[in-house]
Every structure is written in C-alpha cells, then in structure tokens.
Amino acid sequence: MVVYVKMIRNLSSASFAALSATVPKSPATCLTRLVHSRTYDVAVIGGGIVGLASARELILRHPTLSFILLEKEKELALHQSGHNSGVIHSGIYYTPGSLKARLCVRGATMAYKYLDKKGLPYKRCGKLIVAVEREEIPRLKALYERGQKNNVQDLTMIDAKGIREREPFCRGLMALDSPNTGIVDWRQVSLAYAKDFQEAGGTVVTGYEASDIAMAKESPAGATEGMKYPIAIRDSKGTEVRCQYVLTCGGLFSDRLSQISGCSPEPRIVPFRGDYLVLKPEKHYLVKGNIYPVPDPKFPFLGVHFTPRMDGSVWLGPNAVLAFKREGYKMYDFDIRDFGNALFFRGLQKLVLKNLAYGVGEMYRGVFIGAQVKILQRFIPELSLRDVLRGPAGVRAQALDRDGNLVDDFVFDGGVCDVGSRVLHVRNAPSPAATSSLAIAEVVADEAERRFLL
C-alpha cells in the first residue's frame, strides 16, 4: 500500500511524533527517514507521473542518497496524470529526431514491460488513424512515413475494407493501423511508481505546496553538517524542507515553480481544457479500439477521438478550449491569477489572434455537444446525440513562448537562476508524457547526474 505522510507542518520533534502515530505502517523506511531527518539530498516537487517516474529512477540509481517528493494535493497524480485519455501512444506523430519521438517509442516499450512485470492491467487494443476525406490521404501517408522513421513497429496502411474489418461501424477511405497502441490507467501506473520509490526508501509528502525555492542563508537549526543542504524549499506557512538539489515537475505549474526558484517563467504554461463525452453503455459495441482523426498539423492536439477505457467505458473527445483556471475542470471554473497571467501574456495574445476562428469553434463545440457529435459522425455515422452524455474533463499544460509559438517538444531545463546548478526543471511535458514517463525519467536522471555531479 502506498503510504503518504501528510502535511509536514511545523517540523518540530513533537509534531513529527504526533504524525507518526497517525500514519499507517509500512514502508517503515519512509516514516523513519521523515522523523529523523529534515534534510534530503534530493527533493522532487510534483507528484504527477513525470515527478514520480523521475524520483523512482533517481533513487533506484542512487540508493544511498536520501529523497523526498513533495506534492501539493492530498493525493498523488490527481491532475494531468489522472485526467487523460489513457492511451499508450506508439510514437507516430512526432518530428523524427525530437525528444517526443525518441522518448515515446522507448517509453511505450518500457511501459509495456513495466506493466507486465508489475501485473498491472492494460489492453493492446490498437488504433486506427482514419482519413475520411480525399485531401487527408497525403497527410495520412506522411504520418505513415513519419512513424517508420520513428521506428514504430508493425504500422500498416489499410483501405476501406480493412477499416470495416477492424472497426465494423467506422467509415473511412484509408487508415493507418497501429496495433501496438494500447490503453491503461495512467494514475494507477503513477501510484505504482510511487510505491517503488517508497519501497526504495524515498519519502512522499502530500499536502505540501512549495511556494519558495531559494539558497538558504543559514544552516538548518541543530544541523551538524553546516551548509551541506543549502536549498530551502518553503510552503506558504513557512514550513521548510532543506536539500542539496531540487527537481521540479509541476505540470500545469511548471512555469511558476521555475519562477519561484529565480529562473525564467518562460516558456509560460497556458491551460487548455479538454471536455470528453461518454458513450452510453448500450452503444459501446460501436467502438473496438482507438479511432483517431488525421491531425491538423497546425495544432499540437490530436483531435477528437474515440477511446475505450480500462473500466469498459468509451470516451469521445477531448476538444481544446482555453481554461480560465489551471486546474479548472468545469466550464465556469475561474481563477483571477491564472486568468490574469494568461490574459496579459503577449504570447497568448498572439496565439489567440492567429487562431481566433479555431478557438471559437472549439468553445462552441464545448457548449453545444451536437456540434461535437457531428464531427464524430464523420467516422461513425450511426452515432447520434442520444448516444452520448457529457463526461469528465482534463486540463493540458501547454507551454507557449512570447511570440505565441506553442512549444512542441519536451523541455528539461537547468536554467540560470538563484539556486544555480542545483535545480533542474521539467518545463514542458505534454502528451505523450505519460506513455514516455519511464524514458523521460532516464533523461531527467542523466541530466540530474550531469548537473548535480551525482
């Protein structure tokens, strides 16, 4: 069982003693370490799949160092890692040679091996990328070539008859068949990484929102090692965690975590909410595997798709609308700081101007689900408005530069900042970062070793 130590508020011996009484036993190492130590060699901020995979990789490579993972929510992986399509991507879409291409293909292979080893459930149910209009066929063929260049295994092009054999209710002129695409519950995978981390001796603390990362001016109270742990992480109540090195993996808040360490807030994160529809159970027969459109190369999102879920449900979507709150999962969720940050950011103003029609269309389809169903009917004509219900939503962390360009690739950045070479930020980890998580963790750990001289 994963054990979280909640709310390390006042780091006095008395409060630690009180905490230890309320925390379930096992794994004992985690609790013991927190009770006896307020200092750590490495602190990881952010308990999503990227932070957890990276913390796991680092502790497995360096079992003699002490690690703490700090997460602001009461539970791990509640944001992007717990609100996504649940697809194990095979690596078709990404620019050959990019980190995304390399880490997705390697990450998917590693993910399947990990799931097998841990006995975690998944389905290799495959995916069709379907061209329904003639003008989409050249783009589909280009995707096939891209997939080959990225070393995606077993890709084939199939015709209309092949599509019907794979998906009897789907119509299309031609499709790219990717049998190695799968589905999994990425939150469950995140929690399995957390368990590995804790079993290796790592400490997980939830309910701790880092609000400052700085070089300390004094050694910790009662410390015998002087300034061995010069980085002071504090939350809004002033609770301090001291460490030698810090890795931030803040997802929707990666720019703010960078900023509080004195590094650049750019690229900025702009939140895009994706609303899903769900298929009514009596219509599940319409969809067997993943069905995706040919993506529009102008946008980073893959377009609304049909995705079977591990619990047997089928999700349709998501769209992509600008969210007024970074972790706002409802249409009217609003946060003045998030909204203001986005509104006054030149990069976003430029992006909105460039893509006004597209943005308005996405908002319209978010409000009027009939318009969304119309798009989906291009693939499954039998689908009707009566067959769907509004479903859950996810919010994507989209990094954006000041010229309004979407940052497409993963970005892992040391930055030039107050805490110097002691910090490493995961700045941009959009889809397929869940699929790529174990491979991202290798790159992050390599970079941490290089920077931190581990």
Ligand SMILES: Cc1cc2nc3c(=O)[nH]c(=O)nc-3n(C[C@H](O)[C@H](O)[C@H](O)COP(=O)(O)OP(=O)(O)OC[C@H]3O[C@@H](n4cnc5c(N)ncnc54)[C@H](O)[C@@H]3O)c2cc1C
């Ligand atoms: C709608 C949607 C669909 C997607 N579909 C897929 C898919 O099918 N397949 C795939 O591979 N990928 C998919 N992705 C992408 C994938 O889910 C994300 O790339 C991945 O989960 C990112 O993980 P993360 O750890 O970087 O971010 P998150 O999961 O968001 O984790 C960041 C964590 O940092 C914590 N945090 C932030 N600030 C602080 C602070 N100050 N102090 C302490 N903690 C803090 C947050 O609470 C959060 O838990 C999808 C994403 C979305 C949104």
